[in-house]
Amino acid sequence: MLFVREEMSFDSVMLVIQTGSGLIQLLLGVLCLLAGTFAARQSFRRWFLHHPERYEHFLPYAAFRLVLPTVSLGCMLLSILIWNWLTHSRPHLLPLFTAMLFWLGVIRLFTAVMRQALPQGKFERNSEHFIATVLWLGFVSWAIGFDDVMLDWLQSVSFSVGKTHLDLLTILNAMLWVSIIVVVALWVSRVIEARVMALKHMDLSLRIVFAKMARTLLIVVAVLIALPVVGIDLTVLSVFGGALGVGLGFGLQKIASNYVSGFIILLDRSIRIGDRLMVDNRVGYVTRITSRYVVLKSADGSEALVPNDALISNTVINQSYSDKAMWISLPIQVDYGTDLDQALAVLRESAAHPRVQTAPAPAAFVTAFADSGINLELGIWVKDPENGFMGLRSEIYLAIWRRFKELGIEIPYPQRDVRIVSDVAVALPGKGEQA
Structure with a gap:
């Protein structure tokens, strides 16, 4: 009952369905499936609707x-018993439906x-339902002999590419194995x-x-x-390799250069x-290194994709090559009357x-005696x-400002001395000149 391939073929199933007895059996199968679907929905509402955990x-x-x-199979077995009791004959489609269920x-x-065995997130419910549906449809097609019909049709659709004869079955088989x-x-x-990282x-x-x-x-x-595996001779790769080499030499030269540069880096x-780089007056941190480019993220959140070739051929300032610590200076100016030793402290x-x-x-350093005050630098x-x-x-x-206020150290304003000249010499005409 569980393996009916030898008993029925696709043509015989189609012939049975065209009869009145076959239609009744098909209707019974649909009703049993609907009963199982109803029971599954009621179980979902009772067990999982308010308890998704x-x-x-x-x-x-x-x-x-x-x-x-299970419910559909129980209904189907009950239907077979009732059918045998009423008709005193063996049904043709109901055992097939029983095997399917x-x-x-x-x-x-x-x-x-499988879903329980795999780590969480690797096999979700959608994937589980899809795989279960595909496997069941594959069994159904095998049970009723529909696979032979499909294989014959795929082999009938054929064409030639040069000296090679291809059909849809060969193409699908190749795509399946390659995938x-x-x-x-x-x-x-x-x-x-994952292991290496x-x-x-x-x-x-x-x-x-x-x-x-x-x-x-x-x-x-x-x-x-x-x-x-799909029947392609590996010698064709020599032609493909030559074409690829020419393509790399001309159109893909830059891509190949970036790819090789990525491995060199x-x-x-x-x-x-995590390195801090300065590339073309742009400063940022390396967040990702790919085969073609390096992602440089700046302080404002923007990300620059720098080609690997540019990092190899141009000068790159790596501000964290040997040590990530960085030196910065904070300039400040004090008044000329300030005690410099105290200010530096x-x-x-x-x-x-x-x-x-x-x-x-x-x-702390004294850097210059400027116009308005003395320049210091921390x-x-x-x-x-x-x-x-x-x-x-x-x-x-802010800490410097508070300490300066406590100690009375002044930060000068810009100062400018303006000199006003009030006496202007007026040139008088000479004696010989007429006014």
């Missing part, structure tokens, strides 16, 4: 997934177990990338290099495996994630801040330049 528990969820096939339950239970092999390769590359004792740039190389190598191997570790004291390094310690090393400088400058300037 039960989706994460395997037993309630698996039981819910089995309600529709049984395998629907098995497939739903299998996908529910499966490439997806498996990408999945393995993600697993390897978890190695905290290894430099981040090397981890990124190994992850990218593993993905590239796996994709190449997947293509080399997929091509012979990662291997020599001259630029790392105030500057050094005001630099006591959690974000300022103590070794080397903050330093130099500090900032531990975390990635958090910006404006807030730090403001806090230190």
Whole structure:
């Protein structure tokens, strides 16, 4: 009863449906399916509508997934018993429906177990329902012999490309195998990338290099495996490789240069994630390194995509190459009557801040005797330049301002001396000249 492929073919199923007995059996099958659907909806409202957290528990969820096939299968078996009792004959379609419902339950239970076994987020309900539907439709088509009809039709649609004869079945088979092999390769590359990125004792740039190389190598191997599987000779890659080389030499030269430059940057570790760079008067932090470009995020939140080739061929200022701490200066001016030793001491004291390094310690200097006052400058090393400088400058300037007010140290206004000349010499005409 569970395997009916040998008993019925697609043509025989179509012939049975065209009879009155077959239509009644089809109607009974639809009614049984509707009964299972109704029971499943009632179970959902009772178990999960107000308790969505039960989706994460395997037993309630698996039981819910089995309600529709179990109730429908029970109704179908009851229909077979009633049919045998009333007609004293064996039904043709009802055993087929029974097998379909049984395998629907098995497939739903299998996908529910898979969903529970995989990590959360890797196999959601939509994916589970899609896979279960595809597997069940595949079984239905095999059970009624519809797959033979589809295969014959796909083979009948054929055409020639040069000396190669192709049909839709070959094309779909090739697409299926290539997709499966490439997806498996990408999945393995993600697993390897996760394992490599978890190695905290290894430099981040090397981890990124190994992850990218593993993905590239796996994709190449997947293509080399997929091509012979679908019947494509690998010797055609020689022609493709020659064409690709010409394309790289002309149209794709810049792309190839960026790609190679990206691996050079990662291997020599001259630029790392989190470095503070100055590129073409733009300052920002490296947030991502890809095969083609480096993402440079500035303090205002904007992100610049700098090609890897530009970082290799041009001069790049890496302000955190050996040490991420940065030196900044805070200029200030005091009056000419100020005790400079006291003012310099105030500057050094005001630099006591959690974000300022103590070794080397903050330093204060007299930089110039200007027109309005004496120019002083406070130099500090900032531990975390990635958090910006404006807030730090403001806090230190406020501390200096408060101490200056306490000690009576004045910050001068701009001064200008204006001299007014009141006596103007008037040139009188000479004796010989007429007025």
